[in-house]
Amino acid sequence: MVKKQLIIFDMDGTLIDSGDVITNTINFVRTNIGLEKLDKTEMLLTLNNPDVNASEFFYGTSAFTDEQTVLFTEYYDKNCINDIILYDGIKPMLESLSEHFTLTVATNASVDFANKMCEHLDIDKYFDMVVGASCVENPKPHPDMLLKILNHLNISKDKAILIGDSLKDKKAANSAQMDSILVNWGFSNHCDSIAVSNSQELTKRILKFA
Numbered sequence: 001m002v003k004k005q006l007i008i009f010d011m012d013g014t015l016i017d018s019g020d021v022i023t024n025t026i027n028f029v030r031t032n033i034g035l036e037k038l039d040k041t042e043m044l045l046t047l048n049n050p051d052v053n054a055s056e057f058f059y060g061t062s063a064f065t066d067e068q069t070v071l072f073t074e075y076y077d078k079n080c081i082n083d084i085i086l087y088d089g090i091k092p093m094l095e096s097l098s099e100h101f102t103l104t105v106a107t108n109a110s111v112d113f114a115n116k117m118c119e120h121l122d123i124d125k126y127f128d129m130v131v132g133a134s135c136v137e138n139p140k141p142h143p144d145m146l147l148k149i150l151n152h153l154n155i156s157k158d159k160a161i162l163i164g165d166s167l168k169d170k171k172a173a174n175s176a177q178m179d180s181i182l183v184n185w186g187f188s189n190h191c192d193s194i195a196v197s198n199s200q201e202l203t204k205r206i207l208k209f210a
Contacts, residue, residue, distance in 0.1 A: 004179075004209035006155045007097060008146060010164035011107035011114055013186025015090050016121065019044055020083040021076070026058050029071045033059065044187040048166035050141045073110075080113050081120040087185055089199030094126040096203055100210040102153060104129040106145035106162070106172075111135050129153065140164075141171035146178060161209065163202070181205060 012018045019040065027037040038058070046052050055064045097103060103126050107114045111132030118124040129149055136144035150157055162173040165186025173180035182188075183202060184195035196202045 001209065002158050004159055004161050004206075005102055006104065006149070006153060006160040007101045007206060008104050008106050008149055008160060008162045008178075010140075010162070010166070010169050011105050011117070012109060013044075013048070013165035013188070014163060014169075014183055015086065015094075015105075015123065016084055016117060017087055017186075018080070018084045018117070019187060021079050022047070024079065024083075025072055025076045028075045029059065029068055032071050033067065035060070045189070048168060048186075048188045050166075050168045050171055076113060080117055084117060084121065086121055086123065087199065089203075091123060093199045093203045094123055097206055098126045100207065102128050102155070104131070104149050104153075106131050106140070106149060108133045108139040108168070141168040141175070143172050143176035143178075146172055146176040150176070161206070163206075 009015055012022065023040040023043045026043055030037060046057055047054065055061050059068055094103065105114060105127050109132050111130060111134050114130050114132045115124065118127065118130065129152060131145045131148055133139040136148055138144045146162060150160060157176055157178045160178050162169055162178055162180040163183065164170065164180065165183050166188045170180050170182060181202065182190055182193060182195040184190050184197050196205060
């Protein structure tokens with residue numbers, strides 16, 4: 001087993017339960033462009049599906065329009081620290097892992113929102129680097145964020161591992177030729193996989209790479 005130096009965490013659905021604010025924001029946009037609200041569970045599962053065009057599914061357009069982007073950004077900026085919590089055991093896990101690894105975040109959220117949310121929940125101190133979709137050309141499942149972190153920290157891909165809750169995370173890690181671990185408490189349901197079921201189990205599995 002190759003020892004690891006770097007742990008890259010997805011944020012939403014992995015560290016932070018932000019399902020309410022994400023789905024409330026999408027429904028805010030929908031109601032403002034004349035569409036009915038969608039079910040929270042359906043939205044979250046679709047959001048993590050790399051084979052679905054999100055703008056088409058959520059708003060009926062082939063790409064996100066300027067109006068949709070402005071509505072989403074303004075609402076999310078005002079509400080992104082409301083109704084968010086850490087999943088069980090996340091802070092003790094980060095405290096333990098920070099003693100052995102460099103910890104970072106790669107999220108499809110804007111980096112400004114990511115920093116705001118991590119600061120609000122008092123976990124920003126654990127991360128050497130936070131990279132959001134606004135920092136790269138392509139979000140996950142593309143590997144751009146992961147490669148940016150590796151290059152900035154000058155760490156080889158075989159010394160890093162990505163932790164996430166979705167197939168977008170797994171595909172990004174595969175594209176970067178990096179190991180990954182999926183968790184099963186987020187926005188996806190990996191009932192047929194070997195996804196980790198709780199933070200204590202995840203901590204033990206990661207520490208094996210120390």
